[in-house]
């Protein structure tokens with residue numbers, strides 16, 4: 044294989060799960076679990092895929108390895124002796140896993156292996172671990188029982204267990220040891236690529252480090268390329284060469300680990316990083332908090348999918364509010380649009396220690412502001428007037444009018460424009476419209 048040829052190339056991969064309803068089981072929509080991701084893994088490289096739970100990491104893994112069929116896109120695997128292949132006349136690629144037939148898939152399953160978070164669940168409790176590993180050799184055609192046993196015993200030792208463990212059963216091992224057996228099973232067919240889906244997240248922190256270091260050693264020893272999936276930026280930092288940050292089915296930033304940690308460009312990456320516990324007790328900085336959960340991939344936000352949770356969400360040109368107030372305003376706007384403001388409950392709470400007469404409209408409006416962390420007064424007069432009008436409508440139970448007022452005034456380009464990737468050099472790219480604006484203003488300045 045030439046050095047310039049990646050072992051794995053994922054091109055615009057999508058996995059949409061159809062949502063069906065009614066007696067006729069009609070398709071009414073789709074959960075876009077993976078929605079057009081592209082990245083590559085070079086030989087010997089470890090690429091991380093990181094993001095919160097539900098952002099599509101596991102679906103990406105199972106689609107790449109074709110445990111499920113992707114909806115669209117290509118997965119070009121140049122392992123085995125497939126390297127150097129070029130595209131067919133019709134534009135398809137002979138190494139595209141998504142098009143492999145049964146025979147090609149069987150071969151691919153030898154060359155690319157997957158490790159799961161919970162190895163215990165994939166072991167048969169009534170089969171010795173040695174047999175479980177050796178079974179892989181048998182399935183792939185190795186007839187000689189003694190040879191199989193010798194290979195597996197050697198491998199058990201190489202993953203830090205002993206040859207005698209061959210005849211023991213899964214329940215006799217700790218979590219960390221089971222993951223070592225999982226590694227032996229993934230390695231027994233001498234694959235080129237391993238996809239590890241949260242391989243250490245079920246383990247104690249002290250054991251995590253041991254297993255990570257073992258994976259690192261085995262990677263060198265076996266010349267492996269790795270796709271390493273984790274929700275934990277700390278783990279990613281310790282093992283990966285490059286990392287792709289995923290949010291709601293898309294990659295929002297990709298780059299070399301060191302560079303990305305030193306100079307994160309996407310607000311989501313910043314937020315994931317600030318969630319890493321800082322071991323330095325002197326550091327009292329608060330970090331950025333990642334609020335809420337990943338929205339549903341069935342109905343993702345328009346424009347930049349992250350804008351509903353983004354601490355850097357761009358303001359419309361007319362305003363120059365405190366950034367936090369702006370973010371709260373947009374969250375409030377969203378809550379109003381789904382009638383997520385319970386005025387009765389807010390009134391009841393306001394009544395604690397106060398009489399009915401004291402709860403004037405103005406008190407109630409100020410309680411609604413408190414409930415949604417909105418400042419008691421916005422620094423911009425026009426914005427304040429709009430918010431106050433919307434609050435009047437809300438306490439009059441006219442959510443339609445409040446929604447209209449807020450939505451016509453408080454808009455962000457982030458909900459309108461789908462961000463494209465900006466190149467920050469050395470393969471570091473991120474998809475955020477702030478960069479587009481910055482680049483545009485830099486270009487304008489240069490033109491002047």
Ligand SMILES: Nc1ncnc2c1ncn2[C@@H]1O[C@H](COP(=O)(O)OP(=O)(O)OP(=O)(O)O)[C@@H](O)[C@H]1O
Nearest residue numbers: 060074076094095096097098099100101102103340
């Ligand atoms: N078979 C399915 N049908 C419909 N939706 C699905 C299916 N499998 C996954 N999803 C949805 O796709 C999204 C991505 O799920 P996925 O498990 O890939 O995320 P993840 O980042 O790996 O999270 P976790 O770490 O919790 O597994 C989620 O919203 C999930 O509910």
